[in-house]
Amino acid sequence: MSVTIKDVAKAACVSVATVSRVLNKQSNVSAEAYDRVTKAMEALGYSPNHLGRDLRKSETKRILAITASSEHSFYSEVAKGMEEAAAAQGYDVLIAATHDSPEHEMHLLGLLFAHSVDGAVLLGAKQKAEVISKLAENHNIALCLERMEGCKALTVTIDNVQAGKDAVNCLIEKGHRRIGLISTTTRSQSSVDREKGYRQALEEHGIEYDEGLVYFGDYDCRSGTEGCRTLLELEEPPTAIFSISDTIAVGAMKYAMSKGLVIGKDIMFIGFDNIALSGIFEPQLSTVEQPCYAQGKMVVEKLISNIKGESQDRGLYMIPHRLVLRESTGDSTADSKE
Numbered sequence: 001m002s003v004t005i006k007d008v009a010k011a012a013c014v015s016v017a018t019v020s021r022v023l024n025k026q027s028n029v030s031a032e033a034y035d036r037v038t039k040a041m042e043a044l045g046y047s048p049n050h051l052g053r054d055l056r057k058s059e060t061k062r063i064l065a066i067t068a069s070s071e072h073s074f075y076s077e078v079a080k081g082m083e084e085a086a087a088a089q090g091y092d093v094l095i096a097a098t099h100d101s102p103e104h105e106m107h108l109l110g111l112l113f114a115h116s117v118d119g120a121v122l123l124g125a126k127q128k129a130e131v132i133s134k135l136a137e138n139h140n141i142a143l144c145l146e147r148m149e150g151c152k153a154l155t156v157t158i159d160n161v162q163a164g165k166d167a168v169n170c171l172i173e174k175g176h177r178r179i180g181l182i183s184t185t186t187r188s189q190s191s192v193d194r195e196k197g198y199r200q201a202l203e204e205h206g207i208e209y210d211e212g213l214v215y216f217g218d219y220d221c222r223s224g225t226e227g228c229r230t231l232l233e234l235e236e237p238p239t240a241i242f243s244i245s246d247t248i249a250v251g252a253m254k255y256a257m258s259k260g261l262v263i264g265k266d267i268m269f270i271g272f273d274n275i276a277l278s279g280i281f282e283p284q285l286s287t288v289e290q291p292c293y294a295q296g297k298m299v300v301e302k303l304i305s306n307i308k309g310e311s312q313d314r315g316l317y318m319i320p321h322r323l324v325l326r327e328s329t330g331d332s333t334a335d336s337k338e
Contacts, residue, residue: 003046012040022114030106031135034113063300064117065095066108068124074273074292078123078144081296089304091118102126112139119303122146124188136314140307144299145290146189152314154306156299158321160190163288164197164242166323167270170286171240172205174268174329179207180238181214182227182248194244194272213238217248224251232259239267246271246278246287253285253328264330274324283327291319 009016014033021029022037063086067075083093098105105126112120119140125132129151135141136153143155171179181198184191199209215230217223224243231238243249249271253263261267263283271278274289305311325331
C-alpha cells in the first residue's frame with residue numbers, strides 16, 4: 001500500500017495542511033515543523049508525484065536578503081554588491097524588511113525553510129545567536145554588517161571595535177581629552193562594539209572613562225540633537241563627540257551650531273557609516289566608512305559557495321574600514337586613513 005499524505009502528517013505529529021504547505025513550498029511553516037515533515041517523508045519513503053524524496057535538493061536560484069529596516073541608505077550599497085555577485089552566478093536577490101520584528105523575521109525565513117529560496121542573508125538579525133546557529137546547521141544562512149557574539153554562522157562585517165577605536169584615537173590625536181559618545185539603547189552588536197572601541201581608545205591614552213559623557217538614544221537625527229544638548233549642558237562639556245551613526249552625528253552638529261559653536265574649531269564630531277548626507281551636510285562630517293558594497297558582494301559569493309556544496313563555511317570575515325576626515329574635525333578637504 002502506498003504512503004499517503006495522512007501517513008506523513010501522523011508520523012510528523014502535524015496536520016495534513018502543514019504537510020501540504022511543506023510540499024507546496026509555502027513560507028508559513030516553522031523550521032521545526034518543516035524538519036519533522038521532511039524526516040517523516042524520508043523515513044516512510046513518501047515521494048510526492050514521484051519527483052523525488054529529498055526536497056532539500058530543489059533549487060530556486062534565489063537568495064533572500066532580510067534587513068532590519070528599509071530606511072538606512074547604506075543598505076542600498078550592500079544590496080548592489082549582493083545583486084551583482086548573485087547575477088554573476090545566475091542568482092536573483094529578493095529583499096524584505098523586518099521593521100525590527102523578530103516574529104516577522106522568522107516568518108520571512110519561512111521562505112528558506114520551505115525552499116522558496118536557496119539561502120538567506122540577515123542584515124541585522126533579530127533572533128538570538130543560538131537560534132541562528134541552530135538554523136545554520138541545516139539551512140544556508142549568513143549574517144552581513146552585524147556580527148553576533150557566539151553565533152556559528154557565516155558572517156561578513158567590519159571590525160567595529162577597531163573602527164570605533166580609530167575614530168576616538170583621531171580625536172585624541174587632535175588634542176581632545178574630554179570626548180563624548182552618543183550611542184543607542186538598541187543593543188545591536190555593532191553599537192556595543194563601537195562603544196568598546198571608544199573605551200579602549202580612552203584607556204590606552206590614560207583617559208578615565210566618564211559615564212556622564214555617554215548618551216543613549218535612538219538611531220535618528222533627533223536623538224543626536226538631544227544627546228548633544230545633554231552633553232553640552234554638563235558643567236564640563238566635551239570638546240569632541242563620537243556618534244555611532246552619521247544620522248545621529250548630523251543631529252548633534254545641528255544643535256551645536258544652533259548654540260553658536262564653530263564645528264571643527266570649538267567642538268569636533270565624528271560619525272559612522274559615511275552615508276551620502278555626511279558629505280553633503282555643511283560642515284561636512286568626518287566619519288568611519290563601511291565598505292558596504294564589498295560586504296554585500298563577499299557574503300553572497302561565500303553563501304552561494306555553501307549552497308552549491310563547495311564548502312560549509314561558517315567563518316567570520318572582517319573587511320577593512322577607513323576613516324574619512326572632513327570639516328567637522330577641522331580638516332578642510334576629505335582625507336582618508338585606512
